[in-house]
Amino acid sequence: MSDTGTLRRGDTETEDLSPRRRVAASALPFQPPLDAASRGRLHNLLVAKSIVETLFVVGLAVGFYYVTFNPYFRGALDVADARRVAGWAIDEAQPSARVEVQLYIDGRFVESRAADANRPDVAAAGRARDDRHGFEFTTPALQSGEHEARVYAVHASGDDARRVLQLVGKPLRFRVGETGEQD
């Protein structure tokens, strides 16, 4: 290039400039400024992309929640003592399916089973179409003192790549006496 005036956008070499007209490359404007209309279009494009991506991320988050966590689990933990932990659980989206439930005592896993025990009161209350949505665990041997029982419904998603535990009802606290019986 022999003249700064012949520099084309994208051509960045300065070596060929004659010494009289040599100009540092960084001193040249990289691109001519955008006209007001183009600036407005670019601004609108950026705003539109931000909105689309925000909606995408929100959709992804909500979709992830609905896929990963089952919002249709219903149930209750009715009894927790030194002998048994019992209650019921149902998936309202699939009322005829049996929900897998897991018992944790003091944060430690105890047992897993299907909620398929007979609970006619659940069907009678209009929660289920059939009677078999109850669960009953035998309480394991525990040291004397206060304990907490939690039962979780298991929800699998992503072709069983994820298994999520969702609390059934509220945790129940109970005491075990010196003899291993309920206080």
Next chain:
Amino acid sequence: MSFADNKANESIDNAHADAHANRDATATAEDARLAKWEIVSLIVSIIIAEWLVFSIGGGSNLLVGVVVTITFAFIFLSHHIRREPPRELGFRLDNFVECARLLALPMLVFTLVCLALGWFTSSIDFARWRGGHSLLILPALGIMWGLLQQYVLQSFVNRRAQIIWGRGAHSVLVVALVFGALHLPNPGLTLATFAGGVVWATVYQRAPNLFALALSHGLMTWLLISTVPPWALRGLRVGFKYFG
């Protein structure tokens, strides 16, 4: 025309020149602000793809496709609005040799460093990158992937960085930092891409040729995989996939 008239005309000309200069300065500042926003917007798209789609989206092809479509639609529209023809972006052959010449020395240094590292760690294996692909397809895939990355990095990020900071160390460093950061949390790859980013961004600013850069990118990736111990690169995984 009297002396007084001349002075009056001169002051009017000066006022016009000042007004033009002010308008240009405002326009340039506004362009720089938009260019910054464009870079940030691209980074956000890549972060969404690397971190969100592969974590909460489970790596679904459909979701990846949506993000890729949004990103490239944005890049193409931005080029269109800024009136950047393909030749200007680096899709050209006239400066291929010049670009390759500029790349030769850094590539030679990188090759020697990689070979020394591989020799010391006894991890040289030039067939490691096969990954089930035929040796005929693999170089083509590597170069195509390199072309895609260099296109986004140089034709978009580098050019926007030059609008903001001009040509030189500042814009080169920003491009390299962006390139390195997008390979987090993989420490080995972040370091390698930062170093590569410095070289490629510098060369692009002197001789913008995407084909030579893509060839260099493909070759250096193959060399990196063939010489650096696999545990240091963790299968080139980035974003959320790094932990998987």
